[in-house]
Amino acid sequence: MQMVRPTTWPAALDAIAAEPGLLPISGGTDVMVDVNFDRERPTGLLDLTRVPELADWSRDGDLLRVGANVTYARIIDELAALLPGLAMASRTVGSPQIRNRGTVGGNLGSASPAGDAHPPLLAGLAEVEVESVRGSRRIPIDEFFVGVKRSDLAPDELIAAFHAPVAPGPQQFAKIGTRNAMVIAVASFAIELDGAAHRVGTGIGSAAATPRRAADAETFLAGEITERAAWDSPTPLPDAVVQRFGELVAAAASPIDDVRGTAAYRRRALSVLARRTLGWCWADLDGRQCA
Amino acid sequence: MTVPTRAPDRLSSPISAGVGESAVRPDGTLKVTGEFAYSSDLWMDGMLWGATLRSPHAYARIVHLDTTRALAATGVFAVLTHEDVPGRNAYGLEHKDQPVLASDVVRYQGEPVAIVAADHPQTARRAVALIDVEYDLLDPVVDPSTALDEATPRLHPDGNLVRHVRIRKGNDAVQADVVVTADYEVGMQDQAFLGPESGLAVPAEDGSVDLFVATQWLHVDRGQIAPALGLDEDQVRITLSGVGGAFGAREDLSMQVHACMLALRTRRPVKVVYSREESFFGHVHRHPARMHYEHGADRDGRLVYVKAEIILDGGAYASSTPAVVANAATLGSGPYAVDNVTIDSYGVYTNNPPCGAMRGFGAVQAAFGYESQMDRLAEAVGIDPVEIRVRNGLAEGGTTAAGQVIDSAAPVAELVRWVHDLPMPPPSSGDLRSMPGGVSNSTHGEGVVRGVGYGVGIKNICFSEGFDDYSTARVRLELVAGEPVASVHTSAVEVGQGLVTLLAQIARTELGVQQVTIEPADTSVGSAGSTSASRQTYVTGGAVQAVCQQVRKRLLERRPGYVGSPGDMPLRELLVDGPVEETVEWRHRPTTPLDPETGQGSPHVQLAFAAHRAVVDVDTELGLVKVVALDCAQDVGRAMNPQAVVGQIHGGSAQGLGLAVMEEIQVVDGLLRNPSFTDYLIPTILDMPPMQVEVLELADPHAPYGLRGVGEPPTISSTPAIVAAIRAATGLELTRIPVRPEHLTGT
Numbered sequence A: 001m002q003m004v005r006p007t008t009w010p011a012a013l014d015a016i017a018a019e020p021g022l023l024p025i026s027g028g029t030d031v032m033v034d035v036n037f038d039r040e041r042p043t044g045l046l047d048l049t050r051v052p053e054l055a056d057w058s059r060d061g062d063l064l065r066v067g068a069n070v071t072y073a074r075i076i077d078e079l080a081a082l083l084p085g086l087a088m089a090s091r092t093v094g095s096p097q098i099r100n101r102g103t104v105g106g107n108l109g110s111a112s113p114a115g116d117a118h119p120p121l122l123a124g125l126a127e128v129e130v131e132s133v134r135g136s137r138r139i140p141i142d143e144f145f146v147g148v149k150r151s152d153l154a155p156d157e158l159i160a161a162f163h164a165p166v167a168p169g170p171q172q173f174a175k176i177g178t179r180n181a182m183v184i185a186v187a188s189f190a191i192e193l194d195g196a197a198h199r200v201g202t203g204i205g206s207a208a209a210t211p212r213r214a215a216d217a218e219t220f221l222a223g224e225i226t227e228r229a230a231w232d233s234p235t236p237l238p239d240a241v242v243q244r245f246g247e248l249v250a251a252a253a254s255p256i257d258d259v260r261g262t263a264a265y266r267r268r269a270l271s272v273l274a275r276r277t278l279g280w281c282w283a284d285l286d287g288r289q290c291a
Numbered sequence B: 001m002t003v004p005t006r007a008p009d010r011l012s013s014p015i016s017a018g019v020g021e022s023a024v025r026p027d028g029t030l031k032v033t034g035e036f037a038y039s040s041d042l043w044m045d046g047m048l049w050g051a052t053l054r055s056p057h058a059y060a061r062i063v064h065l066d067t068t069r070a071l072a073a074t075g076v077f078a079v080l081t082h083e084d085v086p087g088r089n090a091y092g093l094e095h096k097d098q099p100v101l102a103s104d105v106v107r108y109q110g111e112p113v114a115i116v117a118a119d120h121p122q123t124a125r126r127a128v129a130l131i132d133v134e135y136d137l138l139d140p141v142v143d144p145s146t147a148l149d150e151a152t153p154r155l156h157p158d159g160n161l162v163r164h165v166r167i168r169k170g171n172d173a174v175q176a177d178v179v180v181t182a183d184y185e186v187g188m189q190d191q192a193f194l195g196p197e198s199g200l201a202v203p204a205e206d207g208s209v210d211l212f213v214a215t216q217w218l219h220v221d222r223g224q225i226a227p228a229l230g231l232d233e234d235q236v237r238i239t240l241s242g243v244g245g246a247f248g249a250r251e252d253l254s255m256q257v258h259a260c261m262l263a264l265r266t267r268r269p270v271k272v273v274y275s276r277e278e279s280f281f282g283h284v285h286r287h288p289a290r291m292h293y294e295h296g297a298d299r300d301g302r303l304v305y306v307k308a309e310i311i312l313d314g315g316a317y318a319s320s321t322p323a324v325v326a327n328a329a330t331l332g333s334g335p336y337a338v339d340n341v342t343i344d345s346y347g348v349y350t351n352n353p354p355c356g357a358m359r360g361f362g363a364v365q366a367a368f369g370y371e372s373q374m375d376r377l378a379e380a381v382g383i384d385p386v387e388i389r390v391r392n393g394l395a396e397g398g399t400t401a402a403g404q405v406i407d408s409a410a411p412v413a414e415l416v417r418w419v420h421d422l423p424m425p426p427p428s429s430g431d432l433r434s435m436p437g438g439v440s441n442s443t444h445g446e447g448v449v450r451g452v453g454y455g456v457g458i459k460n461i462c463f464s465e466g467f468d469d470y471s472t473a474r475v476r477l478e479l480v481a482g483e484p485v486a487s488v489h490t491s492a493v494e495v496g497q498g499l500v501t502l503l504a505q506i507a508r509t510e511l512g513v514q515q516v517t518i519e520p521a522d523t524s525v526g527s528a529g530s531t532s533a534s535r536q537t538y539v540t541g542g543a544v545q546a547v548c549q550q551v552r553k554r555l556l557e558r559r560p561g562y563v564g565s566p567g568d569m570p571l572r573e574l575l576v577d578g579p580v581e582e583t584v585e586w587r588h589r590p591t592t593p594l595d596p597e598t599g600q601g602s603p604h605v606q607l608a609f610a611a612h613r614a615v616v617d618v619d620t621e622l623g624l625v626k627v628v629a630l631d632c633a634q635d636v637g638r639a640m641n642p643q644a645v646v647g648q649i650h651g652g653s654a655q656g657l658g659l660a661v662m663e664e665i666q667v668v669d670g671l672l673r674n675p676s677f678t679d680y681l682i683p684t685i686l687d688m689p690p691m692q693v694e695v696l697e698l699a700d701p702h703a704p705y706g707l708r709g710v711g712e713p714p715t716i717s718s719t720p721a722i723v724a725a726i727r728a729a730t731g732l733e734l735t736r737i738p739v740r741p742e743h744l745t746g747t
């Protein structure tokens, strides 16, 4: 198998344009599994690990640009304060070895419904920066996933980075797995409370063909908080509101029965996770206001 | 023959410790540093790679099989089918009912149909895809409960019953004041060893073959391989290669005959290594069980009778099902004194994956039933789970369900009290890693309820029912560079349990030498029996002890009148006249078959007991479980190597934890849904709590050094203890294992 190892971003874009059969590889934690299982038989691999443009993250005011090759380990170490939801999700990924190799770019590239980076990116309204020799574009995260393990990426495009605002308020992520570490999500949920924009963000994983937002739940909860003028003085939310939020999150999912869990369990788990993570965020919001 | 690279070496790192000390493993450093040669590392210049075509169907007739396209592929050297099996196309541990390669019918998904040798593993795998097979699908028999019905198709000429064992002890019409009844179900657990099936076959000029392989019993492999190859046993020489775990899954043949066939056909060495996914199809699993139990007791909770019907799903071929059925029956009332026992234990054929040996071997399934029952009984009579076990626990002099009188320690009540009296774990620290769901961050304490549960188990050690169970050991004592060195040669298989360490300890103790070399296990020495039934320390340990004593005797003949202890023998002096070499075949005391009508007899050599106390935190809203503590007390007779003993208890308990809360091969309509470590989950270090382990040493006067087999008992009692703890936390009945989040949340 051919191995193409560009050392600049333009060279990488040229390579994939010239030979769309090349399979990009970053951490390789998905690619090598597929190759070993003979699920992928690429004509060659396009090794992106030497492209400096993908390796780092930067901050411009309240906006972050995180290169596709930034690993989970680095997100945990370097971005926990700026993107706490994604950092929390990163802590749940695989094992230390996988977190040292695996990248958010690779997670997006695989576009698995179970990808743990996706729910916090959805909740935070991230954008995916993709580029080809034809030009660069930014795809809003909730338009990025188009089917099971399928994204909006064109065959000649590469993922350069994702853009996300510095957390504007509390963020949380929780996932369900049937063991206590190193497990693919049976269901996962991310939430963000944006006190300035009076917005609630959500992301659901492993409970539909693609990761998705729970838009009705977002609107409902933001409305309830606004109605109570609770963004700035977060008095406890009534149980009924929390309950309803959980129900709307569960209703936004379209889970299936599979080897990892039943659809009914997934819905139930999502509503529980939604209520709990909301509670944690709310306590956090309260803490901030008091501080 | 040139020996392949990465074939096993002598092990002789200096471990200066004798029996009873925690000698360091001679293979430990190699394993930790990644240098140990496992069977998948074997290599020989010019070797070919084998691959296997397997049935995608649970039950089908092979209508047409065409290898033309595969044979035509570049790099392919041979494509063989049932027509190419040189000898008898049948093998099996107890019944030769399993074809080397399917001829007319496939009876389970994954059954080998054809094999390929090619110059590259990928070429071989892709050639497999070029073999054309046309199947005529048949309705698979997948429900073990109806497998014996008249209307169910017969999967084998004698029908679908592999074995029925009847236990009729005492009076089966006796009545009791308190009666509890329930049905239980055990899912299919996998041994999940880390080193997939692999080996290398090397053809010899004279038509014989050398096989390097990871297995559990070299001679029984040979006894099945040779007839399939149409060779005499001495034309098949087997050398054990590095074994990456076994737990019973290597008792049956996997790639052995296939690799030899390909090697003999191509006249090239042939290596076969299963992938992880293939491994799930390439070995037997633990029998799923359906059990109906009825316990009768007096108002104080003293057992009056136990009745049970146990159905074990043997899958498509017999494997070791007959012995598993007998274990479930003869141990089916558990480690309890009860005068009246009526058990019917059945092993049946279905089109599910073949099931056979796995750590605990029939005792695991029964224990989930009888321990669940003991808790029900405790509740019914209003005493606690510890008390019910103490009141009914077997003791020396008591009899088992098979009517066998226990003639050494059976400290059931003591073991339960031991675990009960151990300190309780502290309340949850709030650290995510200590929470149900762990680092997945699914709870910060919401919904979490703690529960405590107990389990005790009983297991037979060594082979039972009159089996001629022996081991052969050869020891040579000689001067090497002026120093006395003992070399120990057996065919006993080291699977990771530490037998090589122990044999060196025994030789050191018995002979008073410092340097001991363990020779690679191979068939140039007599059979050592299987590395299973927790028996190798007992039987091969016994053989090495016996042969060392023989060597000592021979040595002392060189100086009549010597009366000192072995440690003081003037070895250098005595060995000047040349080496001493002895070989001994050693047997444990005989056992008896079961009476065919009543299942009574003295079927077991030795019985072993362990007890667990489990503490769990259950997230009751999400159905997630964190086992917070899993403490164990076990009688080991004599801790030959205390560290290794504790290691076995840790590992066995973890395997029991897996069965309690996560490990299951999901089979639907005969098809495996999760043949991968992505979806067949085994416990990680974050699932396994630190353990308090109490090791009792109540010597068994009938056993070498007083020892009692260690490996299996902790696997048996850990599962029911954990499930009992989950019941205590949730109040749910939980009659099926593994317990899934769906069971705990009613979804």
Ligand SMILES: Cc1cc2nc3c(=O)[nH]c(=O)nc-3n(C[C@H](O)[C@H](O)[C@H](O)COP(=O)(O)OP(=O)(O)OC[C@H]3O[C@@H](n4cnc5c(N)ncnc54)[C@H](O)[C@@H]3O)c2cc1C
Binding pocket: A023, A024, A025, A026, A027, A028, A029, A030, A031, A032, A033, A048, A068, A092, A093, A094, A095, A098, A101, A102, A103, A104, A105, A106, A107, A108, A109, A110, A114, A115, A116, A117, A157, A158, A159, A160, A182, A183, A184, A185
């Ligand atoms: C043992 C194990 C445990 C795991 N556990 C988890 C888990 O808990 N949660 C989870 O979400 N995932 C898990 N994964 C999956 C995997 O680690 C993640 O999806 C990871 O984010 C992939 O990143 P990578 O850099 O290794 O991607 P790679 O394997 O290098 O690539 C993945 C895909 O993205 C494409 N790609 C990579 N970079 C680019 C780019 N710049 N532009 C376009 N396409 C690109 C590749 O072609 C490929 O299709 C696990 C994997 C393993 C092996």
